[in-house]
Amino acid sequence: MEQTMELTTDQFIRDFEQTFNEQQQTLLQNATPTELFLALAHTIRQYYTPMWLERNESLSARQEKIAYYFSIEFLPGRMLETNLLNLGILDTVKEGFTQLGLDFTAVKNAEHDMALGNGGLGRLAAAFMDSLATTGYAGFGNGLRYKYGLFKQRIVDGYQVELPDAWFGSLGNVWETRKDHDAVNVRFFGNVYMADAGEGKLKPVYSNAQVLRAVPYDVPQLGYKNGVVNNLRLWDVEIPEEYELNYPTIADRRRVEDITAVLYPDDSTEEGKKLRLMQEYFMTSAGLQTIVKSYLKMGLPLEKIYEKVSVHINDTHPAVAPAEFMRILIDDYGMEWDAAWNATTKVMSYTNHTILSEALEKWSTGLFSFVLPRVFQIIVEIDNRYMAQMGAQGADYARVENTRIVRNGQVHMAHLAIIGGHSVNGVAQIHTELLKEDTLRDFYALTPEKFNNKTNGIVQRRWTQIAAPVLSQTIDKWIGFEWRNDIHALRALNDVVDNPRAQNDFWEVKQLAKKRLADYIEETTGVHVSTDAIFDVQVKRLHAYKRQLLNVMHIIKLYWDIKDNPEGDFTPRVFIFGAKAAPGYHFAKSIIKVINELANLINNDPEIGDKLKVVFLENYRVSLAELIIPAANVSEQISLASKEASGTSNMKFMMTGAVTMATLDGANIEIRDEVGEENIVIFGMTKDEVYHHYETHDYNARYLYDTDPVLHRVINTFVDGTIPRCQSEGSEIFDALVTYNDEYFLLEDFQSYVAAQARVSALYRDRERWMHMSMMNIANSDKFTSDDTIRQYAEEIWHLSLPHAGRHR
Numbered sequence: 001m002e003q004t005m006e007l008t009t010d011q012f013i014r015d016f017e018q019t020f021n022e023q024q025q026t027l028l029q030n031a032t033p034t035e036l037f038l039a040l041a042h043t044i045r046q047y048y049t050p051m052w053l054e055r056n057e058s059l060s061a062r063q064e065k066i067a068y069y070f071s072i073e074f075l076p077g078r079m080l081e082t083n084l085l086n087l088g089i090l091d092t093v094k095e096g097f098t099q100l101g102l103d104f105t106a107v108k109n110a111e112h113d114m115a116l117g118n119g120g121l122g123r124l125a126a127a128f129m130d131s132l133a134t135t136g137y138a139g140f141g142n143g144l145r146y147k148y149g150l151f152k153q154r155i156v157d158g159y160q161v162e163l164p165d166a167w168f169g170s171l172g173n174v175w176e177t178r179k180d181h182d183a184v185n186v187r188f189f190g191n192v193y194m195a196d197a198g199e200g201k202l203k204p205v206y207s208n209a210q211v212l213r214a215v216p217y218d219v220p221q222l223g224y225k226n227g228v229v230n231n232l233r234l235w236d237v238e239i240p241e242e243y244e245l246n247y248p249t250i251a252d253r254r255r256v257e258d259i260t261a262v263l264y265p266d267d268s269t270e271e272g273k274k275l276r277l278m279q280e281y282f283m284t285s286a287g288l289q290t291i292v293k294s295y296l297k298m299g300l301p302l303e304k305i306y307e308k309v310s311v312h313i314n315d316t317h318p319a320v321a322p323a324e325f326m327r328i329l330i331d332d333y334g335m336e337w338d339a340a341w342n343a344t345t346k347v348m349s350y351t352n353h354t355i356l357s358e359a360l361e362k363w364s365t366g367l368f369s370f371v372l373p374r375v376f377q378i379i380v381e382i383d384n385r386y387m388a389q390m391g392a393q394g395a396d397y398a399r400v401e402n403t404r405i406v407r408n409g410q411v412h413m414a415h416l417a418i419i420g421g422h423s424v425n426g427v428a429q430i431h432t433e434l435l436k437e438d439t440l441r442d443f444y445a446l447t448p449e450k451f452n453n454k455t456n457g458i459v460q461r462r463w464t465q466i467a468a469p470v471l472s473q474t475i476d477k478w479i480g481f482e483w484r485n486d487i488h489a490l491r492a493l494n495d496v497v498d499n500p501r502a503q504n505d506f507w508e509v510k511q512l513a514k515k516r517l518a519d520y521i522e523e524t525t526g527v528h529v530s531t532d533a534i535f536d537v538q539v540k541r542l543h544a545y546k547r548q549l550l551n552v553m554h555i556i557k558l559y560w561d562i563k564d565n566p567e568g569d570f571t572p573r574v575f576i577f578g579a580k581a582a583p584g585y586h587f588a589k590s591i592i593k594v595i596n597e598l599a600n601l602i603n604n605d606p607e608i609g610d611k612l613k614v615v616f617l618e619n620y621r622v623s624l625a626e627l628i629i630p631a632a633n634v635s636e637q638i639s640l641a642s643k644e645a646s647g648t649s650n651m652k653f654m655m656t657g658a659v660t661m662a663t664l665d666g667a668n669i670e671i672r673d674e675v676g677e678e679n680i681v682i683f684g685m686t687k688d689e690v691y692h693h694y695e696t697h698d699y700n701a702r703y704l705y706d707t708d709p710v711l712h713r714v715i716n717t718f719v720d721g722t723i724p725r726c727q728s729e730g731s732e733i734f735d736a737l738v739t740y741n742d743e744y745f746l747l748e749d750f751q752s753y754v755a756a757q758a759r760v761s762a763l764y765r766d767r768e769r770w771m772h773m774s775m776m777n778i779a780n781s782d783k784f785t786s787d788d789t790i791r792q793y794a795e796e797i798w799h800l801s802l803p804h805a806g807r808h809r
């Protein structure tokens with residue numbers, strides 16, 4: 001049942017003015033957008049707080065099973081408009097601001113992105129929070145309250161420069177509520193030995209451990225027009241009063257605060273740093289302790305906790321959870337090992353988000369046992385019992401050896417998450433198949449029943465109703481409003497994809513979005529781009545496997561084509577990049593430098609003119625994605641087949657009418673399945689062709705470089721001085737591609753990519769054909785709603801009961 005707030009514009013204005021006056025002793029007209037944002041946020045808090053209280057009441061009254069989504073990253077971006085939309089008062093508030101003569105857009109832009117994540121994994125976690133509340137399931141988030149989110153990127157002289165993301169500095173988090181009563185202690189370091197606890201039981205005795213206080217801050221997750229409010233709990237660290245003598249100096253206190261100070265900015269390579277391990281354990285232990293405490297308030301037996309609690313491990317970062325849960329059940333509540341293990345494996349489940357080996361965390365046993373002595377003891381016990389049990393079952397010894405948790409002086413966190421849980425899922429069909437066939441094949445052979453696929457999704461409300469309001473109104477015009485409540489109603493658009501008036505409407509919508517982006521580009525980079533050109537967009541983290549460099553090689557090819565034949569008939573293109581590189585990822589930062597220097601070369605070359613423009617937009621983040629994605633004609637999803645687990649920007653581009661340039665990788669394959677071969681542009685090797693090279697070791701980049709003159713010229717452009725001011729970066733790239741044999745097979749996919757891009761130019765010149773493709777992508781994007789993805793998690797992994805208040809069925 002739809003449950004939106006009954007709020008008139010007048011009532012809103014009264015509430016807002018009252019809150020504003022309480023907060024700001026100044027006139028509305030003199031207020032800054034930030035001051036107006038603060039007052040608006042606090043007015044909204046007053047609206048959802050009663051719902052939040054009622055929600056927690058009803059969940060505990062009904063003893064509802066709750067799923068806890070443990071993630072070291074949550075990337076919600078801005079929350080103002082989502083909160084207003086989900087309360088069903090966005091238009092009312094916009095109208096109120098108009099009547100007050102206030103600029104709503106300026107206030108919306110005053111909100112700092114909540115950027116407590118690196119990329120796909122963190123954004124997916126935030127999406128799942130929205131979808132859990134919107135589908136009405138009892139699903140809560142558990143993470144860290146970083147003072148500094150993902151660094152702010154500035155491009156200085158073409159180079160990436162990282163600046164602290166002082167998101168707290170300006171306003172703190174207006175949406176959070178400190179929950180002192182749920183604070184718990186978390187222990188690190190020290191020594192532990194097992195002492196006699198009577199009746200043949202042993203208990204751990206700790207000496208000179210460091211005890212810290214974990215204090216939770218809850219951020220509400222509002223459901224879409226259903227009155228549901230779930231929790232996102234973010235943990236912060238403080239010094240427990242009773243231990244303050246151990247931290248006499250400011251420096252001592254700073255060292256403690258460092259635990260939650262900053263998000264580690266790597267999104268594919270484990271740092272292996274002590275502080276990172278402490279972050280992972282801190283959020284996990286605090287989360288599990290409070291989960292057990294609130295469960296025990298139900299007065300139910302701890303052995304049966306799995307009937308009321310699910311804990312989901314989002315990649316390896318919270319994978320210490322099964323061992324920590326065992327420590328709590330055994331050490332803190334005296335449970336027997338087998339009963340505790342039975343509960344643990346039924347409570348825990350794990351998602352893998354990458355097959356890149358460097359991303360699967362493996363902690364040295366030395367560091368792990370130093371930071372977490374008791375938990376390490378328990379992991380060794382889990383490992384020994386696993387070996388014994390598998391041996392007893394007569395399992396293949398080599399497989400068991402390959403899957404054990406502690407191997408060659410390392411603790412394999414993925415192994416702990418798999419052995420310690422009942423479910424392992426990949427995030428797209430091809431990715432899950434690769435986990436079964438390759439990355440986790442020994443686990444699949446031993447416990448096939450644990451493996452399942454859950455293809456990622458996106459929050460359609462954010463990427464249409466909020467990021468693309470004009471597109472949304474045009475969809476309303478052609479198929480009515482139902483799609484806003486049930487995205488599957490969007491498929492009705494299939495009936496008008498060849499309707500000339502409809503095509504024209506959607507063409508105009510895209511042109512408007514392109515104009516909005518072109519203004520931002522001119523404002524922030526000084527580059528003027530024509531909206532008559534194809535907006536060809538690649539926005540995602542900078543990583544070699546995502547092959548931004550292949551995109552650059554095609555641009556260089558086009559550059560030479562124009563230089564060779566300036567009068568030639570070219571379909572004008574604007575190439576738009578947005579990408580942050582992990583600060584320690586030198587090669588990625590070199591690619592950013594080369595993109596910027598190539599942009600300078602091309603954008604200032606009168607011979608090239610408007611035929612070609614290249615733009616690198618700095619500080620790519622969620623709120624910038626909301627501006628860029630609806631303005632794209634072409635979505636670049638060109639990773640080497642098998643490397644991109646799923647991708648989620650690909651789904652956002654599809655839903656807002658871009659045509660995808662894709663390899664058969666990740667969810668691109670499922671996008672092709674939904675939209676049809678003829679409405680997407682596929683190129684490049686398949687996963688099997690890639691793996692064939694791995695098996696045969698027959699890939700020879702230098703041969704391709706020597707035998708393909710076009711490729712030869714393009715690659716030489718990196719080192720022959722054509723692109724000024726990046727000699728060293730150019731030769732680093734040359735070496736990666738030729739000398740070190742091109743790890744991600746760009747050279748073999750080059751000609752296929754060039755041919756595919758030529759197809760795009762031809763298709764774009766046939767407006768009817770192009771708009772058919774564009775509208776087919778919108779009409780058939782409904783599969784990729786995270787509402788459906790989260791329903792699958794809830795029903796097939798967490799076994800949550802069907803929601804009472806949920807409306808979206």
Ligand SMILES: CCc1ccc([C@H](C)CC(=O)N[C@@H]2O[C@H](CO)[C@@H](O)[C@H](O)[C@H]2O)cc1
Nearest residue numbers: 120121267268269270353359644645646647
């Ligand atoms: C230890 C450092 C580290 C940090 C983050 C990660 C993440 C798993 C990287 C990530 O964000 N993976 C992306 O997850 C998305 C959501 O499932 C997928 O859509 C992307 O394909 C995948 O690259 C790995 C390693």
